[in-house]
Amino acid sequence: MSQVFKALSDPTRRRVLQxxxxxxxxxxELSDQFDVSKxxxxxxxxVLREADLVHAExxxxxxxxxxxLSVLEEALLGFVHSFGVGEQASAPRQEVAx
Numbered sequence: 514m515s516q517v518f519k520a521l522s523d524p525t526r527r528r529v530l531q532x533x534x535x536x537x538x539x540x541x542e543l544s545d546q547f548d549v550s551k552x553x554x555x556x557x558x559x560v561l562r563e564a565d566l567v568h569a570e571x572x573x574x575x576x577x578x579x580x581x582l583s584v585l586e587e588a589l590l591g592f593v594h595s596f597g598v599g600e601q602a603s604a605p606r607q608e609v610a611x
């Protein structure tokens with residue numbers, strides 16, 4: 514889960530994921546959306562792959578990226594559940610007197 518949140522901590526990587534929500538895109542198509550160098554984008558793609566948020570597929574000379582939304586959903590649900598959100602409390606809440 515920590516790799517997912519590391520990946521999500523960067524606005525460029527979050528934007529890549531938003532772009533991929535519309536469908537698969539090549540590395541070049543994604544890179545064209547940002548004003549950074551191709552090596553910098555490659556590093557962002559590597560972090561996203563390491564977190565298993567994207568799937569990279571070779572297509573000729575291009576690399577096509579696909580969003581793995583289920584991984585993102587599982588990480589976010591796991592995070593929310595770690596705080597007990599969505600679970601019934603085992604003991605009733607006690608109100609604090611003012």
